[in-house]
Amino acid sequence: MYGPENKADVVIIGAGPAGLSAATELRRCGVQSVVVLDREPVAGGIPRHCDHYPYGLREFSRLLRGPAYARRLVVAALAAGVRIHTGVSIQSLTIGPVLTVTSDAGVRVVHARRVLIATGARETSRAARFIGGTKPGGVVSTGALQGLVHLEGINPFRAPVVLGTELVSFSALLTCRHLGIRPVAMIEPGASTTAFWPARWLPRILGIPLLLKTELLTIEGESTVSGVTIRRPNGDIERLNADGVIVSGHFRPESAILARSHIELDRHTGGPVVDQFGRCSDPDFFAAGNLLRPVETAGWSWQEGKAVGHAIAQSLQGKLPSPATGIAVELAGRSLKYVVPQRIVPTDVPPALDSFQFRVSHKAQGRLCLSINGTRKTVKSLSTVPERRIRVPLTVLPRSPSGTATFELVESDR
Structure with missing residues (x-):
């Protein structure tokens, strides 16, 4: 539940690696009042859902699983004096900067000197990819799968197909392995895996066929998935028996609150336009992490959040240059x-x-x-x-x- 404060020096939206590292850095720079807000019930961001390695080498010089890494980020922020409030949704961002937020405590207006937006990115849905067929249950994103498996202990299927070969797609394979789920195939429309070449060995090690130059055409089933149809590189149409589909990757910045605000969005990234300090078109607002561009690793986001947090501290001290002299990069x-x-x-x-x-x-x-x-x-x-x-x-x-x-x-x- 969101606490009693109606103002803060810096309000950070998003309690993932970027937001928490920025908050910790701001406190280390001497900023007195730093508040982190997150709509999830528990702070830590996406790594909470990823119960596998590798996390933490850059940040803590230790190899950690995702949930342990997330807990360390939270502990470090709390130890630095950051106040974290979960279960809070942002309704609006306006000039001031002013935020309107809602929680179990009701609606509240919060005034800040600076705001950092670190809401991350989300995977593109099946609908946005124009995959045909029926609409059965059992079609999930990687994030939804990891939430079901690691947070709720639910096994949603036994033999799904995985669409995509980004890093998150291989994370989906590891999540499946955790519960003994055996994907029937990994499907990639391109000629090679999107993730770096060592990742392509994981399906082979796990005994999962990797189908390159293959298109997922339709998803079949009534209450649950019963199969999919694919187009092979030679044009042949084939049906695969499957009881689920993991639609992975194709990330987009989680920028809905910005789309409703006065802050300028970049048409290429879908996130905010920023300068080299992470400063938005309204210089009282900053952004960091995967909101800026989909998608980077947790370690990269942590480092970027820390750097932008330092820039926000400089801004509060009047040490950043005026944004009026900036040039556009196209x-x-x-x-x-x-x-x-x-x-x-x-x-x-x-x-x-x-x-x-x-x-x-x-x-x-x-x-x-x-x-x-x-x-x-x-x-x-x-x-x-x-x-x-x-x-x-x-x-x-x-x-x-x-x-x-x-x-x-x-x-x-x-």
Whole structure:
């Protein structure tokens, strides 16, 4: 239940790795009143659902399972003097900054000096992927599966198929293994796994067929899944017997509260437009973690939250430059999927986000080029596939940039 305070120096929305590390860092920087709000009944974020390794090496120099890692993050924040309130939903964000929140205690208006939004990302649903067929029970995301298995002790099926090969998809395989669930196949429309190459050995080790260049066409069943139809690489249509479907990956930022607010959203990421300090279009609001771009690891989000937390402390001390002098960062062509940050403010203050982060929309090879003030240069040669992290230091920009910085991936002839 949300406590009695109606104001705080910093309010953080989201009690996952990014939010909790930012909160802990803010207290270490001397910020007096730091409050974390989360709609879940227990703090810790997605790692609470992931009862497998590897977590914690970067943060605690120990190899931990997800729930143990989440508990350590919470304990560290509480020990630093952070106040955490769960079961709280955010209804609105307005200039001030002001938040309207609801909980079992009712509706409350909270005033803050700064707000950090760290609501993370969510997987794309079956409906959003336009998978045909009937609508039986037993079609779940990885997050829903992990919640059922690890938080509620429910075994939702015995022989599902897994759609996708992102890191979270392999996490789904480990979750299945935990309860003796044996997927009948792992289905990937692309020519190779999306996750890095060592992951592709996991299905083989577990004896699960990995079907590449294969499309999931329909899901069949009445009350529960009875099977799926797939299209093989040669065009043949085949039916697989299955009692469930795990629709994994294709993450999107959890930005619903921002869509209802005055804060500018980026059309490429679906998250907020931020500068190199994680500062939003309203400079009283900051963002960090997977809300910025889907999707990074818990360790990456933790590190990013810590850095943005430090930037918020600097902001409260008046040490950040005015956002009015910033330049826009844009993309040209169709090869680049997104870039973060999308705005750069000329300054000597060290950034929280020290590099541009990119993803590509398809397998690509070529030169990453930067155009600014009428000049164009190659900043990096690339050979990459979707969902691979691409980083370019902010120092590729002139010391005092002006105008618009445009990145484009010029692909080589194939």
